[in-house]
Amino acid sequence: MNFRSFSYTIMEAFRGLIKNRLMSAASIITLSSCLFMVSISFCLAVNLDYLLIQMESMMSITVYLEDGMSTEEVNDLIGRVNQIPFVTQLEFISSGEALERFKVDLEDSAHILDGLDKDNPLPNSLVLDIDSLSHWDYVENNLNELKEYGVETIQHGRQAANALMTVNNLLRVVGALVIAGLGVISVVIIFNTIRIAVNTRKTEINIMKYVGATDAFIRGPFIVEGMIIGIFGAVIPLAGAYALYNPVKDFLINSLPVIDFLFHNQSYVFSLLTPLLFAVGVLIGIVGSTISIRRYLNV
Amino acid sequence: MIVAENLTKIYENGAKGIDHLSLRIEDGEFVFVVGSSGSGKTTLVKLLLREVTPTEGKLIVNGDDLSALTRGQMPFYRRRMGVVFQDFRLLTNKTIYENVAFAMQIVGASNRDIRRSVPSVLALVGLQRKAKAYPDQLSGGEQQRTALARAIVNKPPLLLADEPTGNLDPDTAWDIVTLLEDINDRGTTVVVATHAKDIVDQMKKRVITLRNGNLVRDIEKGGYRDEF
Ligand SMILES: Nc1ncnc2c1ncn2[C@@H]1O[C@H](COP(=O)(O)OP(=O)(O)O)[C@@H](O)[C@H]1O
Ligand SMILES: [Mg+2]
Numbered sequence: 001m002n003f004r005s006f007s008y009t010i011m012e013a014f015r016g017l018i019k020n021r022l023m024s025a026a027s028i029i030t031l032s033s034c035l036f037m038v039s040i041s042f043c044l045a046v047n048l049d050y051l052l053i054q055m056e057s058m059m060s061i062t063v064y065l066e067d068g069m070s071t072e073e074v075n076d077l078i079g080r081v082n083q084i085p086f087v088t089q090l091e092f093i094s095s096g097e098a099l100e101r102f103k104v105d106l107e108d109s110a111h112i113l114d115g116l117d118k119d120n121p122l123p124n125s126l127v128l129d130i131d132s133l134s135h136w137d138y139v140e141n142n143l144n145e146l147k148e149y150g151v152e153t154i155q156h157g158r159q160a161a162n163a164l165m166t167v168n169n170l171l172r173v174v175g176a177l178v179i180a181g182l183g184v185i186s187v188v189i190i191f192n193t194i195r196i197a198v199n200t201r202k203t204e205i206n207i208m209k210y211v212g213a214t215d216a217f218i219r220g221p222f223i224v225e226g227m228i229i230g231i232f233g234a235v236i237p238l239a240g241a242y243a244l245y246n247p248v249k250d251f252l253i254n255s256l257p258v259i260d261f262l263f264h265n266q267s268y269v270f271s272l273l274t275p276l277l278f279a280v281g282v283l284i285g286i287v288g289s290t291i292s293i294r295r296y297l298n299v
Numbered sequence: 300m301i302v303a304e305n306l307t308k309i310y311e312n313g314a315k316g317i318d319h320l321s322l323r324i325e326d327g328e329f330v331f332v333v334g335s336s337g338s339g340k341t342t343l344v345k346l347l348l349r350e351v352t353p354t355e356g357k358l359i360v361n362g363d364d365l366s367a368l369t370r371g372q373m374p375f376y377r378r379r380m381g382v383v384f385q386d387f388r389l390l391t392n393k394t395i396y397e398n399v400a401f402a403m404q405i406v407g408a409s410n411r412d413i414r415r416s417v418p419s420v421l422a423l424v425g426l427q428r429k430a431k432a433y434p435d436q437l438s439g440g441e442q443q444r445t446a447l448a449r450a451i452v453n454k455p456p457l458l459l460a461d462e463p464t465g466n467l468d469p470d471t472a473w474d475i476v477t478l479l480e481d482i483n484d485r486g487t488t489v490v491v492a493t494h495a496k497d498i499v500d501q502m503k504k505r506v507i508t509l510r511n512g513n514l515v516r517d518i519e520k521g522g523y524r525d526e527f
Binding site: 005008203204206207208209210211212213214215217 | 348371382402405406453
């Protein structure tokens with residue numbers, strides 16, 4: 001395509017959009033709504049993922065050991081725990097150390113523990129980091145089999161993590177369904193818009209065919225029309241989501257009683273979301289217009 | 300050059316548009332195709348335009364065998380022929396100038412070529428003073444002359460006309476036919492499907508008569524005669 005055909009194509013596309021401004025606006029609004037949902041789901045999903053990763057790194061299994069184990073017995077147990085796959089870190093905390101840490105945690109009130117130094121009630125413990133939440137069950141089962149080697153109780157915060165993982169998966173499924181539904185609606189609306197645009201220019205297309213215009217030349221303006229709808233349909237929700245991101249993030253940080261979880265920052269999220277939304281918008285625009293013009297080309 | 304051999308077009312509903320037609324039209328000829336309504340004139344034009352495909356037989360136009368023509372080649376095939384219809388088929392939202400320029404734009408002509416060719420073609424059909432008018436501001440004859448200008452602006456070797464004077468009063472019809480003759484004098488092959496008896500009679504050109512899609516008469520310098 002040479003420059004003349006190119007400028008012709010672009011100009012015709014804008015003329016078409018303006019001529020059918022009502023339908024064009026309807027298409028852009030529908031697509032924008034769809035892509036706004038995509039944006040929200042995306043922001044939620046990346047931050048939930050991030051949250052999970054943070055929880056994974058934050059959460060560990062604490063294994064309390066039986067009282068009165070000898071150093072050899074403790075070393076033997078540590079060796080066995082170390083054999084368990086997926087354990088990335090293992091820390092032994094003696095009962096003395098545990099008491100010291102407890103004091104540090106209590107800060108000003110540490111004096112209430114003053115009398116305990118001689119008769120320390122805290123057990124020895126092992127703190128395990130596991131590479132991923134999905135391996136918790138496996139590791140826990142293995143730990144349970146080590147009861148005879150000195151494992152007393154196993155403590156963890158897995159339920160919370162599991163709940164979050166379930167919520168995350170559910171959000172993904174619901175999000176995907178909503179997005180797919182809206183995507184189909186968008187394609188249909190754009191299909192109709194372009195079909196009306198094509199229909200009002202039926203005579204023109206007919207004449208073009210008789211004079212020997214190529215299919216690509218005839219199709220060009222309509223495809224570009226679809227692409228422009230796609231671009232507007234992506235810019236609007238992007239701008240909206242961008243403007244909302246930080247306020248919502250701040251609101252959540254301030255109102256949720258969660259301990260210091262980090263959210264992705266705005267620029268990172270939108271460096272991923274922007275190309276995604278443009279790609280999806282333009283693709284939907286192209287698909288819609290391609291389908292609608294196809295049958296008019298058979299003259 | 301147009302060569303048809305046993306050319307047949309049967310429509311989907313079974314109607315015979317063209318039935319085993321064989322004919323030959325040389326480069327530079329002026330040919331009338333006549334016959335009563337339903338005799339197959341429009342079908343022949345559509346076959347030549349490749350708007351419909353033959354059911355049977357062979358059709359060679361400007362050296363192209365139409366049965367071997369791919370979809371991708373069709374636009375380029377059509378660029379070597381101009382066509383006018385009874386109903387002019389102009390774009391009402393474009394000026395006369397733009398209607399003619401449009402035919403050049405869509406084949407990718409440069410603006411310089413367009414600015415040079417369009418006025419000279421408009422002058423040829425006598426419309427240089429109407430360049431800025433819109434089709435509905437013109438008479439039927441002027442509209443058909445616009446259509447003619449558009450058909451020849453890309454200098455095709457073949458011009459097809461399907462009832463070009465069908466919507467025009469006799470005087471205007473003569474203007475158009477005279478123009479067609481001018482165009483033919485410049486070397487373009489002209490094929491006119493018509494049932495305008497007096498025009499055909501007076502022009503003394505080759506006349507091909509169709510009946511039921513069949514060639515029933517083909518004479519040089521002939522006249523119109525309905526055969527029943
Ligand atoms: N699109 C069509 N579908 C079915 N039959 C058609 C179609 N076009 C023309 N015909 C039939 O083909 C025959 C020839 O028609 P046509 O070529 O239009 O004749 P003419 O132009 O000489 O009046 C007629 O019987 C007509 O009914
Ligand atoms: Mg006819």
